[in-house]
Amino acid sequence: MTDDADRSAGPLAGHDRPIVELRGLTKRFGAVVALDAISLAVRAGEFLTLLGASGSGKTTTLRLIAGFDVATAGQILMDGVDVAALPPFKRPVNTVFQQYALFPHMSVRDNVAYGLRMRRVRAADVTTRVADALDLVQLGALGDRAPRQLSGGQQQRVALARAIVNRPRVLLLDEPLGALDLKLRRAMQLELKRLQTQLGITFIYVTHDQEEALTMSDRIALMRNGRIEQLGSPTDLYDRPRSRYVADFIGETNLLRAVVAGTGAAPGLIRVEVAGGATLDVAMPHDAAWLARAGTETWVSIRPEAMTVCADGHPTGTPTPGGARPGGQVVLAGTVTAAVYAGSIVKVHVALAGDASVVAHHTPATAPTPAPGSAVRVMASADRAMLVGA
Amino acid sequence: MRARFDPLTAALWTAAAAVFCFIYAPLAVVVLYSVHDAAIIAWPLRLGTLRWYGVLAHDRAMIDAAVASLKLAVLAVVIALGVGVPGAFVLDRFDFPGKAAFRRLVLLPLILPGIITGVSLLSFFSFVGLSLSSGFPLIPGWPVVLGHGAALTSVVVTQVFARLQRFDRALEEASADLYANEWRTFWRVTLPGIRPAVLGAALLVFTLSLDEIAVTFFLIGRQNTLPLQIWGLLRRGITPEVNAVATVIFALSLLTIVLWSRMMRDEI
């Protein structure tokens, strides 16, 4: 795939040793390759999200780190030490399970106290630490309840308290908000992020929700078919997607089929020919040599909000129709097929030459919305039109 | 609620009442005749004596038989749990050749007619040379104890296995994640999770053992069990004493059921 995919993980700053490091981690279930030699260095104190579609290997990764499954190949290092030989109860990580896995026969308080008691913490300390943890997740009053007497959101908080009361250095969370409704999920996202910052715990957080990942993470590892497709900050993934898959998975985008023609008119720009025959100069966010080679068939990604639509003939500079100009503007000619009202913006659907189409976000306050059927030009600054891997 | 007359509902209620009578009328007869003030069981009923209970209390053979039955049932429970619970775990957690066949065959001792099980166990014990009275008087005899244990282990295996299949393994992972080793996880998480099934199976084994006749008949040594003792008495016709012992057993069963449902309500 993207042969230089993991380089954006960056060399670790100075002598900082990663708190958790995966090296060529592989897991096979029979013929199914759940994890395909992934490598990843998790920095102490960061909020790292494993993002990916269902079946991409996120849960498998967490289970290997926690020690519930044994890797087929590769290494897991914690503070530089290989933990392969350690059973889960000897690893310095705690887990918040997808379905919470609260002990049904114990009260909330006993659930939270469980880990401390197993480590034989003094009874008096257990009492205060459990009370503190329950207060932290705002469940101080519900310690005597049984888990089944709590709502989903409350159970989720108990699961969180049960893990953080142990003051782990690394917390593993597997879609912890997946079972909650949207409103509660939004609130919990902020709360989790606040807790993570406040407690200084390293979070390895699994979700399939790209919006959640963008909101909470310091870094995101986008997973696909047991590999890391791209690793980087939320802005990296959103503004500089490495591949068509990343561009499509994170946020909304317009993808245009393109063939590389050569270097562009300005430094850093690549000239491509898109379907329908137009030639554009676009940016290339990652210097992958193979991508820039003339004749490579690939894609151009342009976010809807990066585009402006103007009625044909309206003077916005002197764009070469369907081409690029030195100012770094991408211009595409087309016909409006629909204008869909979406609150603060209007989504303008534009059919281009050669069966392609794009959606542009138009702000009605700045200019009148073009009517369906009208000829328009769609423009974007060249550095926001990106050449991405197939 | 049922303001309107509904023929279907009425028919259902009638049928239910009939079934109830069919089941409980004989029991009522037994209970009533146990306080019947005459040696011969005949109409008219003359209620109001406890003398048959007095006779029962002084019937040495009956009491010995009851004690033997209780010992036998307790030992059968111990053996069946001791073998059945680990067996259920093996079935749930491990793969081995022949596992599917074993799962289907495990109930065989229950399904087989008692006569067959009895005969085969009898030949087995005489083959290995274990006397039917060995262990007496401490226990009713090793063969009958082992026979009950063996025949009833399958009850425990099936009940506990079914519960294990529904048990959420993530709970064990959560426990391991919270620093509990396998042993502590078993005692604190797994066992509490399957406890209703274990207790239910124990109770079932206990009652099945208590009223088992066919297998017991073949394996019993010198000491009769309670069902065999009653059976022996009946050969002289139904006496008021038999009604009294039946009533006592009925009362104890009722008490057990009540206690049991109490316990299950707290469990689940």
Ligand SMILES: Nc1ncnc2c1ncn2[C@@H]1O[C@H](COP(=O)(O)OP(=O)(O)O)[C@@H](O)[C@H]1O
């Ligand atoms: N215990 C298992 N046995 C067989 N296949 C499994 C098992 N666990 C996971 N897989 C497979 O491994 C792949 C990755 O699964 P998983 O890590 O659960 O994905 P995710 O959490 O990203 O949805 C999937 O194809 C899944 O079917």
Ligand SMILES: [Mg+2]
């Ligand atoms: Mg998963």
